[in-house]
Amino acid sequence: MEKREKVILVTGSTGFLGGAITQRLLVSGCKLRLLVRRRDTDSFQISSYRDSLIKELILGNELEKYSQDECGVVDEQLNNDKSLHELFINNVEVYEGDITTSSLGLEDHEYSKLCNEVDDVFHCAAVTHFEMQGDDEHVVVNIKGTENVLQFTNTGKQKRLHYISTAYVAGKQSGLIYEKEIVNKPLFNNEYERSKFVAEQLVIEYAKNNDIPYTIYRPGIIVGDSKTGATCKFDNLYLFVKVLFNIKNSFIKNKSDDLDNATVRVPGDPDALINLVPIDYVADAIVAILNKRESIGGIYHITNPNPPRLCELRDLVMALLEIKGMHVKIDRELEKQSLNTVEKLFLRQTKTYYSYLFSKLRFDDSSTQEILKDTDIICPAMTKELVAVLIDFAVSHNWGEENRTELQKI
Ligand SMILES: NC(=O)c1ccc[n+]([C@@H]2O[C@H](COP(=O)([O-])OP(=O)(O)OC[C@H]3O[C@@H](n4cnc5c(N)ncnc54)[C@H](OP(=O)(O)O)[C@@H]3O)[C@@H](O)[C@H]2O)c1
Structure with a gap:
């Protein structure tokens, strides 16, 4: 009952993981305060239209998924004929802001209202691409x-902090990584990893110094929903599959026979471990852990306990794309060799993920398994059927080109 009255401030709710978590928190009856990034182009019309776009972004076509039977809170809090849309209207307040400013971009009165009513802060917002764009x-x-969010958490009423980190704060280490604070700063593959490592350290230090109850979640590489394939983000796995898909199509379009017996070499280690985790597992696990008091002070790997090897993933994808004549050879030494046009194209389009094709990281997830043992939440295996569901969704949504909502286009 107490859980249902909890007020949670969520950052990053318009993103892939933040949206999935927001949906689940809403269904479980929490009162939500969403800190949504202010757009420069915001005008009155866009603002007034905004709430419904955010609702669409977060709830999307998931509405049918949560029938009223599954959504216990609807029965208790509202009349039976009220919809999840109405739950959104009743329990969600949207605040325009920006985590990069000390006030989180809020008006003074909004900041102090939220400081004094929020019980939990769920910090999910981040820059998640690997390219160096701005300095x-x-x-x-x-x-x-993250510093600004910590300061907010430490102002006014005492709050609990949930911080979304990444399993890849482990950087260029190898072997088994445990669910505990990383004490020695590792080397990193990119600025994203480095920034997430520094932020995670900040969270731990600040929370300990200020007696803030905190929990850290470290997901692996997130892909679409395990049942429907649904995703709003088409990076990582999707980028590789899309390039192969396009190569196949261009051969077909040009009626080229070259596809027969063509070998395309891609960089990587055939035994690299690709820690793919479906979004529904990640979001379900996080929300289940969040509701357990014993998770305070914990770090949880939300990762795949049996990640596919790169060569296994390649075989699955090639079979599903029905690229029969073409052979993709995973080559540890590729960069040192001369590349043909197709190989250059492949490398150019996937370069930012290069280092992950050599990763031998394994993530111990004992704490996650222990805390979830009384639930039916388990990480689905990356079977051919699951990869097929993910690819089907991506192809039928034109790799995200038709999936951008009005809000994302603004
Ligand atoms: N996706 C993965 O594979 C993965 C794996 C491990 C960990 N994670 C972590 O999970 C979290 C969510 O990732 P995601 O994949 O869902 O990311 P995402 O889809 O790129 O969403 C990022 C979110 O952060 C918001 N944001 C960015 N800058 C902001 C700012 N200055 N002020 C306020 N909001 C801001 C974005 O708002 P806009 O909508 O306005 O852009 C968006 O809602 C991140 O912390 C990420 O590091 C992700």
């Missing part, structure tokens, strides 16, 4: 932004 975008959003 210090990762520092400003992921590190400075």
Whole structure:
């Protein structure tokens, strides 16, 4: 009952993981305060239209998924004929802001109202691409932004902090990584990893110094829903599959026979471990852990306990795309060799993920397994059927080109 009255401030709710978590928190009856990034182009019309777009972004077509039977809170809090849309209207307040400013971009009165009513802060917002665009975008959003969220958490009423980190704060280490604070700073593959590592350290230190109850969640590489394939983000796995898909189509279009017996070499270690986790497992696990008091002070790997090897994933994808004549050879030494046109194209389009094709990281998830043992939440295996569901969704949504909502286009 207490859980249902909890007020939770969520950052990053318009994102892939933040949206999935927000949906689940809403269904479980929490009162939500969403800190949504202010757009420069915001006008009155856009603002007034905004709430319904955010609702669409977060609830999307998931509405049918949560029938009223599954959504116990609807029965208790509202009349039976009220919809999840109405639950959204009743329990959600949207605040425009920006985590990069000390006030989180809020008006003074909004900041102090939220400081005094929020019980839990769920910090999910981050810059998640690996490219270096601005000089210090990762520092400003992921590190400075987290500092600002910590300051908010420590102002007014005592709050609990939930911080979304990443399993890849482990950087370039190898072997088994445990669910505990990383004490020695590792080397990193990119600025994203580095910024998330620094932010995670900040969270732990600040929370300990200020007696803030905290929990850290470290997901693996998130892909679409295990049942429907649904995703709003088409990076990582999708990028590789899309390039192969396009190569196949261009051969077909040009009626080229070259596909027969063509070998395309891609960089990587055939035994690299690709820690793919479906979004529904990640969001379900996080929300279940969040509701357990014993998770305070804990760090949880929300990762795949049996990640596929790169060569296994390649075989699954090639079979599903029905690229029969073409052979994709995973080559540890590729960069040192001369590349043909197709190989250059592949490398150019997937370069930012290069280092992950060599990763031998394994993530111990004993704490997650222990805390979830009384639930039916388990990480689905990356079977051919699951990869097929993910690819089907991506292809039928044109790799995200038709999936952008009005809000994302603004
Ligand atoms: N996706 C993965 O595979 C993965 C794996 C491990 C960990 N994670 C972590 O999970 C969290 C969510 O990732 P995601 O994949 O869901 O990311 P995402 O889809 O890129 O969403 C990022 C969210 O952060 C918001 N945001 C960015 N800058 C902001 C700012 N200055 N002020 C306020 N909000 C801001 C974005 O708002 P806009 O909508 O306005 O852009 C968006 O809602 C991140 O912390 C990420 O590090 C993700």
